[in-house]
Amino acid sequence: MFRSFVRLQGGLGNVLPLCKVCPRSRFSLKYSTATAERKRFYQDVSISQGEGGLYEINLDRRKLKTPGGKLFTVPNEALAIAVATEWDAQRDTLKFYTMHLTTLCNTALDNPTERNKDQMINAALKFLETDTVCYRVEEPLGLVELQKNEWDPVLHWIENRYQLH
Numbered sequence: 001m002f003r004s005f006v007r008l009q010g011g012l013g014n015v016l017p018l019c020k021v022c023p024r025s026r027f028s029l030k031y032s033t034a035t036a037e038r039k040r041f042y043q044d045v046s047i048s049q050g051e052g053g054l055y056e057i058n059l060d061r062r063k064l065k066t067p068g069g070k071l072f073t074v075p076n077e078a079l080a081i082a083v084a085t086e087w088d089a090q091r092d093t094l095k096f097y098t099m100h101l102t103t104l105c106n107t108a109l110d111n112p113t114e115r116n117k118d119q120m121i122n123a124a125l126k127f128l129e130t131d132t133v134c135y136r137v138e139e140p141l142g143l144v145e146l147q148k149n150e151w152d153p154v155l156h157w158i159e160n161r162y163q164l165h
Contacts, residue, residue: 038094045088047080055080057087068110079105 042059050056054073057064057080064072064087074080079101086099096103115123128134133151137143159165 036096038096040090040092040094042087045084047077047084049077057084059087066106066109068106068112070109072105072109074105 042062044058044060046058046061048056048058050071050073054075055077057072057074066072072083074083083099083101083105086102090099133154136147136151
């Protein structure tokens with residue numbers, strides 16, 4: 001977790017220092033295999049709010065880039081903090097396979113499959129019918145109750161959020 005955290009005060013360019021600052025180099029990482037590891041090359045992890053209100057991840061005050069070379073940006077502070085936490089949690093070796101949010105954001109930003117919005121939606125919908133939340137058991141009663149208590153709120157949120165009534 002972060003060693004020292006200061007709340008973002010607002011405005012462009014404000015930085016949240018998380019550790020001591022120590023300049024480093026090379027922050028554009030290339031896509032790697034799921035098992036790839038790399039020596040940690042930074043000391044400090046922070047977030048900042050950049051142009052258009054997007055949040056950026058900084059490694060030793062240098063802006064993180066996607067494997068495709070784009071500036072790594074996310075739309076809100078909560079996601080920026082979560083991604084920064086993934087980077088801060090890495091020790092001597094970067095284990096990219098443990099940084100799930102970073103990977104998802106990289107994929108969304110770089111769009112390596114070059115799919116448009118409709119293609120992405122259709123691909124995601126193919127998996128929806130196999131999602132565990134859509135399957136219910138009739139017994140044992142304890143599991144029926146657990147599914148109702150845990151999954152119904154998720155389904156209700158989706159129905160309300162996307163007006164699926």
